[in-house]
Amino acid sequence: MKHIVGISLGSSKRNHVVTVELKGEQYKIERIGTDGDMNKMIEIIKELDGVVDAFGLGGMDLYIYAVDRRYEFRDSRRIFRAAEKTPIVDGSGLKNTLERRSIEQLNQETDMFDEQKKVLLMSAMDRLGMAQAFEKAGCKMIYGDLLYVLGLPVPLYSLKSLAAVARVLAPLVGQLPFSMVYPTGSKQSINKPRYTRYFHECDIIAGDFHYIHRYMPEELPKKIIVTNTVTKDDLEFLRERGLKTLITTTPEMEGRSFGTNVMEALLVCMGGGKSELSEAEYHRLLEELDLRPRVVEL
Numbered sequence: 269m270k271h272i273v274g275i276s277l278g279s280s281k282r283n284h285v286v287t288v289e290l291k292g293e294q295y296k297i298e299r300i301g302t303d304g305d306m307n308k309m310i311e312i313i314k315e316l317d318g319v320v321d322a323f324g325l326g327g328m329d330l331y332i333y334a335v336d337r338r339y340e341f342r343d344s345r346r347i348f349r350a351a352e353k354t355p356i357v358d359g360s361g362l363k364n365t366l367e368r369r370s371i372e373q374l375n376q377e378t379d380m381f382d383e384q385k386k387v388l389l390m391s392a393m394d395r396l397g398m399a400q401a402f403e404k405a406g407c408k409m410i411y412g413d414l415l416y417v418l419g420l421p422v423p424l425y426s427l428k429s430l431a432a433v434a435r436v437l438a439p440l441v442g443q444l445p446f447s448m449v450y451p452t453g454s455k456q457s458i459n460k461p462r463y464t465r466y467f468h469e470c471d472i473i474a475g476d477f478h479y480i481h482r483y484m485p486e487e488l489p490k491k492i493i494v495t496n497t498v499t500k501d502d503l504e505f506l507r508e509r510g511l512k513t514l515i516t517t518t519p520e521m522e523g524r525s526f527g528t529n530v531m532e533a534l535l536v537c538m539g540g541g542k543s544e545l546s547e548a549e550y551h552r553l554l555e556e557l558d559l560r561p562r563v564v565e566l
Contacts, residue, residue, distance in 0.1 A: 269287075269294045269295065269296055270293060270294070270295045270296070270321045270322075270537045271295075271296045271298070271319075271321050272295060272296070272297045272298065272320065272321060272322050272323075272324065272530060272533045272534050272537060273298045273299075273300060273316060273320045273322075273323055273324070273533075274297075274298065274299040274323070274324035274325075274326045274526065274527065274529055274530040274533065275300055275302070275309050275312055275313055275323055275324070275325060275326060275347075276299060276300065276301045276302065276309075276325075276326030276327040276527075277301075277302060277304055277305075277306065277309060277326065277328050277446070277452045277453070278301045278302075278303075278304075278326060278327035278452060278453065278456050278478070279301050279303055279453060279454060279456050279457060280300070280301035280302065281301070281457070282299065282301055282456075282499060283298075283299055283300060283301055284298075284299045284499075284524055284526075285297070285298045285299070286521045288521060290534075290538065290557065291538070291556070291557075293538075295534060295537065297521065297526065297530060297534065299326065299526065299527075299530060300312060301326075301327070302453075303453040303454065304447065304452040304453025304455075305453075306343060306346070306347060306446075309347050309350075310346070310347055310350040313347065313350040313351050313356070314350050316354070317350070317351050317352055317353050317354050318352075318353035318354055319354075320354055321354065321537050321541065322354060322355050322356070322357070322533035322534070322537045322541070323351055323354055323355070323356035323357070323533060324356075324357060324358070324359065324527065324529030324530040324531075324532060324533035325344065325347060325348065325356055325357065325358040325359075325529050326359075326497075326527050326529045326530065327450070327452055327456075327478075328341065328343065328344050328347075328358070328446050328450060328452075329341060329344060329358050329359070329360065329394060330344040330345065330348060330358040330360065331358070331360055332393045332394065332438050332441060332442060333392075333393050333394075333396045333434070333438075334393065334430075334431055334434030334435050334438045335396065335427055335430060335431035335434065336431065337435070339438040339439055339441075339442045340442055341442050341446055342442060342443050343445060343446040344358065344446065355533075355536050355541060355542065355543035355544075356533075356543065357529060357532045357533055357536055357543070357544065358529050358532075359527060359528030359530075359531070359532050360528075360532075361532050361535075361544065361545060361547075361550055362518075362528040362531055362532040362535070362550065363394070363395050363396070363397050363398065363528050364396065364397035364547065365397065365547060365550040365551055365554060366517055366518070366528065366531070366550070366554055366559065367395060367397050367398045367401070367517045367528070368398065368400065368401045369551075369554060370401075370494075370515075370517040370560075370561040371398060371401035371402055371405060371494075372401055372404075372405075373560060373561060374405075374515070374561055375401075375404075375405045380492075381405045381406060381407065384406055384407065384408060385405075385407045385408070385470075385471040385472050386407065386408045386409075386410070386469060386470045386471050386472070387402050387407045387408070387409050387410070387470055387471070387472040387473075387474055388410045388412060388466050388467060388469075388470040388472070388473050388474065389402065389409060389410070389411055389412065389474045389475050390412045390416050390473075390474070390475030390476055390479040390480060390483075391411070391412060391413045391417055391475055391476065391479060392411045392413060392424075392427065392430050393413050393417075393430070393434055393438065394475065394476055395474075395475055395476070398474060398475070398494075398517075399411065399427060399430075400427070402472075402474070403427065407472070409425060409426070410423050410424070410425060410466050410469070410470060411423070411424040411425070411427075411430050412424075412463075412466065412475075412479075413430065413433070413434070414433065415462070415463045415466065416462065416463070416479050416482075416483050417441075417449050417450075417479075418437070418441070418449070419462070421463065423463075423466060450478070450479075451478050451479070451481075451482045455482070456478050456481070458482070459481060459482065459483075459484065459486075460482060460483065461483060461484065461485045461486065462482075462483040463483070464483075464485035467483075467485050467488055467491070468485065468488070470491070471491065471492060472491070472492045472493075472494060473488070473491055473492070473493050473494070474493070474494040474495065475494075475495065476495065476497075477495040477496065477497050477498055477502065478497075480493065480495060481502070481505070484509065485509075486509065487509060487510050488509045488510055488511055489510035489511075489512070490510070490511075490512045491510075491511055491512060492511075492512060492513045492514075492515065493506060493511055493513070493514050493515065494515045494516075494517070495514075495515075495517075496516045496517050496518045496525050496526075496527055496528060497516075497518070497524075497525060497526065497527040498514065498516060498524060498525055499524045500524065503564065503566070506566055507566050512565070512566060513563065513564065513565055513566060514562075514563075514564040514566055515561050515562065515563050515564075516561065516562045516564075517561055518531050518559075518562075519559055519560075519562055520562050525562060532550075535550060535553045535554075539553060
């Protein structure tokens with residue numbers, strides 16, 4: 269049995285373990301939260317390095333994307349270095365393939381985009397593939413990178429404007445403590461609505477669930493959420509807020525969907541245990557597994 273472990277900077281209350289069988293092989297998939305403690309993440313990775321088959325880095329990214337280039341988070345690189353034997357991934361490979369593919373499938377197989385939709389994507393620097401797929405589907409975009417990552421009252425309306433801003437800010441943001449740009453630990457369970465007019469203006473709210481949960485208004489009736497990493501409690505939270513539909517780009521496994529980092533670690537195991545697969549290899553494995561968006565009417 270292969271063992272995949274997602275080490276997350278997020279809350280330990282969201283820990284989960286499942287065993288699945290894929291293509292005749294069993295995989296134990298485990299998520300371990302460290303409640304915002306990076307040193308604990310490093311300790312667990314060092315303890316399990318060479319013992320488990322792949323790590324997913326959760327609750328933080330290694331890279332942020334400025335459309336045509338990428339920059340590292342300093343804090344994330346320190347954690348990546350703790351794994352010397354076991355491959356470790358942050359989910360960026362699947363964000364560019366699975367998430368892009370999920371939006372394309374929804375466009376081809378449903379009527380979701382028959383009428384032009386207005387989409388709030390919480391951070392395009394975090395999910396460039398999703399941003400490009402929404403634009404290709406004809407959506408009118410609002411990018412919340414400055415609104416929700418940096419807290420600045422400046423919405424962005426195109427990837428061209430995002431690229432210009434990101435080239436200036438991304439190198440600086442990458443040097444900040446990760447907790448300054450992303451809700452970690454106990455912050456993930458606290459809802460503090462911010463710039464709510466953009467939530468209300470849009471038909472679809474998309475991107476990282478912790479950003480959505482953190483900043484969404486108290487009521488958001490008849491909206492569609494496109495995200496991942498949701499639990500049963502998260503489903504109830506969205507129902508209480510009046511959401512219409514939940515779409516996750518990663519599949520449900522025993523009551524919840526795992527993050528792209530854990531799913532990417534799973535594909536790395538299936539692809540031979542290399543630390544990073546090519547885009548073509550990710551697409552091949554996604555095609556073999558026939559992974560499709562999960563749609564839940566709330």
